[in-house]
Amino acid sequence: xxxxxxxxxxxxxxxxGRIQCDVCPRDCKLHEGQxxxxxxxxxxxxxxxxxxxxxxxxxxxxxIEKKPLNHFYPGSKVLSFGxxxxxxxxxxxxxxxxSKSREFDRLCxxxxxxxxAKAAKEHGCKSVSFTYNDPVIFLEYAIDTAMACHELGIQxxxxxxxxxxxxxxxxxxxxxxxxxxxxxxFTEEFYHKLCAGQLQPVLETLNYLKHETDVWTEITTLLIPxxxxxxxxxxxxxxxxMSELGPDVPLHFSAFHPDWxxxxxxxxxxxxLTRARKIAHNAGLNYVYTGNVHDTSGGTTCCPACHEPLIxxxxxxxxxxxxxxxxxxTKCGAAIAGRFAHYENAxxxxxxxxxxxx
Numbered sequence: 001x002x003x004x005x006x007x008x009x010x011x012x013x014x015x016x017g018r019i020q021c022d023v024c025p026r027d028c029k030l031h032e033g034q035x036x037x038x039x040x041x042x043x044x045x046x047x048x049x050x051x052x053x054x055x056x057x058x059x060x061x062x063x064i065e066k067k068p069l070n071h072f073y074p075g076s077k078v079l080s081f082g083x084x085x086x087x088x089x090x091x092x093x094x095x096x097x098x099s100k101s102r103e104f105d106r107l108c109x110x111x112x113x114x115x116x117a118k119a120a121k122e123h124g125c126k127s128v129s130f131t132y133n134d135p136v137i138f139l140e141y142a143i144d145t146a147m148a149c150h151e152l153g154i155q156x157x158x159x160x161x162x163x164x165x166x167x168x169x170x171x172x173x174x175x176x177x178x179x180x181x182x183x184x185x186f187t188e189e190f191y192h193k194l195c196a197g198q199l200q201p202v203l204e205t206l207n208y209l210k211h212e213t214d215v216w217t218e219i220t221t222l223l224i225p226x227x228x229x230x231x232x233x234x235x236x237x238x239x240x241x242m243s244e245l246g247p248d249v250p251l252h253f254s255a256f257h258p259d260w261x262x263x264x265x266x267x268x269x270x271x272x273l274t275r276a277r278k279i280a281h282n283a284g285l286n287y288v289y290t291g292n293v294h295d296t297s298g299g300t301t302c303c304p305a306c307h308e309p310l311i312x313x314x315x316x317x318x319x320x321x322x323x324x325x326x327x328x329x330t331k332c333g334a335a336i337a338g339r340f341a342h343y344e345n346a347x348x349x350x351x352x353x354x355x356x357x358x
């Protein structure tokens with residue numbers, strides 16, 4: 001399997017003979033044998049091929065809260081995996097050993113879509129998550145895996161920066177049940193200088209998901225001191241979500257730690273996360289969370305109607321649960337936005353590596 005390159009979708013031939021990849025806004029224009037910035041999409045025999053189809057950097061069972069998704073079957077298990085490469089170049093990447101890897105020997109695990117779906121079913125996972133690196137660059141593999149999962153009743157989750165063109169966006173997300181969009185910041189300057197990308201395509205993805213699909217959507221913003229954590233930017237971000245997406249899209253503010261090419265920047269102080277959460281709440285958002293820290297208050301889902309604590313969390317651990325099977329507050333009966341089912345015992349804050357084989 002690993003010696004074969006899978007023919008990709010979304011490309012066209014230019015007048016000068018190069019092949020342009022049309023998956024994401026980078027529009028990489030490639031001569032024969034060249035790879036795009038993501039490194040996994042390559043011009044081969046005058047087409048675009050995916051060089052990582054069927055190959056993974058590893059499989060793990062995680063709590064769904066780790067994605068993070070707090071309103072998508074809380075407490076359930078998710079089988080997580082990624083490949084290699086990325087179509088952004090974030091200087092603060094916290095999975096840089098995978099997303100920036102050009103060493104394909106890191107892709108030690110081979111698995112067909114059917115094998116992944118079967119493993120998820122056998123391990124009692126509610127869903128499969130495409131994560132660790134951005135799944136839009138292994139779109140074909142993710143879609144085939146999603147189709148195999150749906151045949152077995154397994155849900156699918158994409159953890160992505162949402163940096164994708166319109167046509168590819170429509171097909172990719174048509175196979176996803178839930179998504180967490182990594183909204184890096186709320187200025188074009190940040191995206192340009194720290195990610196070598198653009199903000200606008202991400203906002204278009206968020207608008208598309210909310211208004212043209214039924215994909216459950218949550219948002220994460222990693223707060224980096226003195227780069228995207230000002231009151232003004234946090235207010236602008238929160239107000240945009242409120243006006244464009246509505247009050248019920250959960251927003252996660254996550255703590256930064258020094259990594260990759262930004263090891264000279266301090267870690268995010270807990271008070272920054274608390275301040276950001278207050279700004280977002282004041283802007284009208286109902287569900288705002290803190291991440292990468294022990295913060296029970298910042299991890300708790302409260303009823304927006306009566307303010308009763310409904311799901312109390314510490315990190316990825318659920319400490320208390322007061323939602324009906326249909327997702328209603330057990331005190332006042334108000335509906336809570338999300339996807340819910342009968343809750344018994346949460347998987348807990350565990351990470352279990354899984355070996356997948358035929």
